[in-house]
Amino acid sequence: AETISRLQEIIRFDTTNPPGNELPLARYLESALTGEGIPTTLLETSKNRAQVIARIAGDGTKRPVMLLAHMDVVSVERDSWTHEPFGGEIADGYLYGRGAIDDKGMLAANLMTMLIVKRILAETGVSLSRDIVFVATSDEGAGGEHGMGWLVQNRAELLNVEYALNEGGR
DSSP states (O other): HHHHHHHHHHTTTTBBBTTTTOOOHHHHHHHHHHHTTOOOEEEEETTTTTEEEEHHHHHHHHEEEEEEEEEEEOOOGGGSSSOOOOHHHOEETTTOOOOTTTHHHHHHHHHHHHHHHHHHHHHHHOSSSEEEEEESSSGGGGTTTTTTHHHHHHOOEEEESSSEEOOOOO
């Protein structure tokens, strides 16, 4: 239920690219992660564009794994939609909304993975052998200059991981 609720909230942010306007969604993600004690960095790359990086620390015996998703979506032809594209509505057993598959569904799954892992670690006292790095980027749909491209150029050290899990492969 929490995953569905968070996905609905994420879909309700209109991050159509261009222009993107991912900053409000980035702030939502930052708040959700820091609210559970997960160290988080929000990087504003340009006006209303941002990346979110969060990390659950492991003991360092293995290199980190990255959970990567983008916050922006492609444009919407509203007349082609049977439900409000940014409504996050549930009807007939389906959740409708722009980005539910590409890529806000993965964004919600990655967010919930971080929250659940943090909760389990707090409950059990177990430690991880590797860091888990959450990355939410802007601008995937228009080339990545304000998203992953910016991170590679300006903050490559944040991307030093052994594995990255990203969209695709379904």
